[in-house]
Ligand SMILES: [Ca+2]
């Protein structure tokens with residue numbers, strides 16, 4: 001069950017989630033988001049112990065960033081990620097229309113500490129989903 005090799009198709013939902021979690025408010029969207037959160041969590045939790053460490057997060061978030069980069073140019077455009085123009089603007093700090101890896105890492109979507117609400121060094125599923133639902 002523990003995914004040990006990076007699989008782009010597995011990581012796509014994670015990438016979509018990291019970039020799109022504050023989207024629509026409908027129940028269906030919420031359910032889909034929770035489902036995505038569970039699969040994303042499973043991807044992040046490389047050793048399957050139900051806890052995501054900083055190291056696991058750091059490793060997988062790189063994959064999450066590169067997975068949607070369809071043209072492989074090393075950064076993400078609005079066409080490559082599922083976010084609103086407002087969210088894109090928030091992450092695209094220098095406003096050049098491209099999300100670069102450092103911009104992603106600096107954004108709230110890329111911060112382990114923001115997920116680790118109780119600051120105990122690991123992120124569990126409730127913490128993960130709570131943060132993704134914007135709470
Ligand atoms: Ca783990």
Ligand SMILES: [Ca+2]
Nearest residue numbers: 092094096098
């Ligand atoms: Ca930029």
Ligand SMILES: [Ca+2]
Nearest residue numbers: 116120122123
């Ligand atoms: Ca924690």
